[in-house]
Amino acid sequence: MADTKVYVPVIAAFGKDGLLLPLELTWEDGCTYIIDRIFDIRPASAMKAGGQGDRYTISVNGQQSFLFF
Numbered sequence: 001m002a003d004t005k006v007y008v009p010v011i012a013a014f015g016k017d018g019l020l021l022p023l024e025l026t027w028e029d030g031c032t033y034i035i036d037r038i039f040d041i042r043p044a045s046a047m048k049a050g051g052q053g054d055r056y057t058i059s060v061n062g063q064q065s066f067l068f069f
Contacts, residue, residue: 006027006028010022010024022058033061036061038057039064041055055068
């Protein structure tokens with residue numbers, strides 16, 4: 001996954017405690033990827049996009065990346 005900001009559709013689920021957990025994402029080319037693991041969730045500003053939200057450190061096919069909500 002590139003270091004460029006890309007908006008992608010994400011399928012997510014809410015846990016019993018209300019925590020939003022991303023499960024899979026669909027890349028620009030239409031391929032769907034399962035999120036293998038979530039390493040970290042923290043409040044963070046999306047500096048390139050502007051605004052405040054949560055930053056998920058995820059693994060997709062063994063590649064670590066960030067997902068902002």
